Amino acid sequence: MKEKIYDILIIGGGVAGMTASIYAKRRNKSVAIIEPYVLGGQLFQIEKIENFPSYASITGYELLENFQKQIESLSIEVISDEIVDVEFENIKKLVGKKQSYFAKSVIIATGLSHNKLGKNEDEFLGRGTSYCVTCDANFYQGQTVAVASKNGSGVLGAVELADICEKVFLLDSGNMNKYAEHCPKKNIEVLSNVQIEKLIGDKKLESVELKGGEIIPTSALFVELGKKPQTEIFKGILELDGQGYILTDDRMETSVKGVFACGDIRANTLKQLVVACGEGAVAGNFA
């Protein structure tokens, strides 16, 4: 049987991939999104969004429902599979766990995952735990918050929070004594060589317990332990930056002709919903 060759295949069904599919489909291209889970990506983890233009406030789930309705109304094909290998010749081959897929152009929108603390932080997702300072700092205006950090990974987040929150505990598992001496913000308290044991609270986060028993009262724990771009399968094939994010030109085209990337997976971009949508639009259009 002859394999179907799509005009455009999109790897990843977060907001970047979904937006790219809308633009491609409206140009009358044969297009499909390949996603191993339900469409939505990181949207599933967002309790409340207050920086998506045109919505003063919307939940991640509500925004996701809107996206899903639009994808359905345009009859965009969604394939349930995970891509595990790629061959980017003139016709691009995507090897899934279930089967292989072929396309003239490919859009990579595989997003990122946040490194976890590995304690009980997910119990408090949307109720104190956050993986995104830019997204959630405003919810804790004038309050005391904490940042989980490793060898300074949380410094930038702590400084951003210090402008909005009354007090910020920077809880770092490494030695941050030098930074503590020169910390530019008076309301940041740096604790070096500390391990977070558990998060404590009833309906919302109230404190974190450190190894040794010390209790730090806090309304939020921002987990700033780094991010992992989902680019393992593109190593050695596409040009990546030092952290593993995909480099593109202004049209979102990667170092390989006909292969595009958009959203959180892209290098040098603000990891936010509206940006991922904008980049998805550009990729969907030029692909």
Ligand SMILES: Cc1cc2nc3c(=O)[nH]c(=O)nc-3n(C[C@H](O)[C@H](O)[C@H](O)COP(=O)(O)OP(=O)(O)OC[C@H]3O[C@@H](n4cnc5c(N)ncnc54)[C@H](O)[C@@H]3O)c2cc1C
């Ligand atoms: C807790 C939290 C709160 C946030 N709050 C906000 C906010 O208030 N405002 C805001 O603007 N932004 C917020 N963000 C950031 C925002 O969610 C992201 O910038 C945005 O969702 C990125 O979308 P994306 O499509 O690029 O990637 P993702 O949403 O990460 O989607 C990538 C998709 O690709 C799929 N995928 C990965 N690998 C493969 C593969 N090999 N094959 C097939 N599919 C694959 C994944 O399953 C996933 O569905 C928040 C993020 C988090 C985690």
